[in-house]
Amino acid sequence: MHKCLEDEHGRIASYMRISVTDRCNLRCVYCAGEGFDFIPHPNILRYEEILDLIELGVKLGMEKVRFTGGEPFVRKGFADFLAKASSRFPELEMCVTTNGTLLGDHVKKLAAAGVQRMNISLDTFDPAKFEEITGHDLFHTVRASIDRCLDAGMTVKVNAVAMKGVNDDELPSFVEFAATHALDMRFIEFMPVGLDNGWRDDVVWKAEDILTQARELADLTPSVEGSISRKGPARMFDIVGGKGRLGLISPYTNHFCATCNRLRLTSDGNLRTCLFSDKVYRLRSVLRHAKLGLPVVERIIRVASKTKPLGYKLLERKPEGQGVCQTRMASIGG
Ligand code: SAM
Secondary structure (H helix, E strand, O other), X not given: OOOOOEOOOOOEOOEEEEEOOOOOOOOOOXXXXXXXXXXXXXXXXXXXXXXXXXXXHHHOOOOEEEEEOOOHHHOOOHHHHHHHHHHHOOXXXXXXXXXXXXXXXHHHHXXXXXXXXXXXXXXXXXXXXXXHHHOOOOHHXXXXXXXXXXXXXXXXXXXXXXXXXXOHHHHHHHHHHHHHOOOXXXXXXXXXXXXXXXXXXXHEOOHHHHHHHHHOOOOEEEOOOOOOOOOOOOXXXXXXXXXXXXXXXXXOOOOOHHHOOEEEEOOOOEEEXXXXXXXXXXXXXXXXXXXXXXXXXXXXXXXXXXXXXXXHHHHHOOOOOOOOEOOOHHHHOO
């Protein structure tokens, strides 16, 4: 493994999360919020610029790239860009995080282009509740997208933000879904990221509680090392006699900072080394500067990675009633 981007805590960055847009067609209550300005178009990195940065990332040891947003498929030409990126960097593990509303006919083409990993967000199996959470009546569209991805042979992870009073009453449906579909159904603890997203400690449906409750509904055994997604921050469980798995991601109650291998690139070209920090390194203007360009961007990435913080320490110092960072998740790229 490359050690180009080893930080002061011995962690090596090998995973780049790239947001291609801060725009989203949904307004999930816990994420996007209202009353904010979108990034002006000229400030959004062009696809060619993103490809250059991926190439640099590969040189610095990146092994995995995830495209996210906002909603990545909202951006014009994203599916074609993805197919292009996949063929240009065949050695990279390439994944997408999407709300699944616009995947539509892209699935077959993407699978054929080698895009094999799709993370789809779905917080509820109740269409009316889906509309309450997201502001849009698109539950059935998302469900159909999940089936399409499975039919196309993709590795599918379905992610639900776990919130008490919102979806904790639906655990039987989540377990049943995972038992009957060959996918990973993962719960992500609600994080205090951004402003006015309704976060409160007592709304977090904690991973340990989910596990205890899920064990009452199904026979769960820890997934063996080496099976899909065992490398990530999710703790995965096989459902005995079932097709899929259940997963728990606990950034709030049981952080995984010690093994964090991520860097984040926002759609306006800011590098963020930690989801819980507002610190950004502005790459866009350097990248576009005739005399600076990629060599200087490389130097900035090296310095930034070196001093990547331990996010849980920022979480511990979080002021009461505020997010741990002040930027909404949709702008950072969750
Ligand atoms: N639009 C895409 C989607 O819906 O997956 C990608 C962007 S979205 C910001 C990425 C992920 O972040 C989604 O799974 C979403 O549920 C999650 N997310 C957003 N806000 C969150 C929060 N406050 N706590 C935990 N997860 C959150």
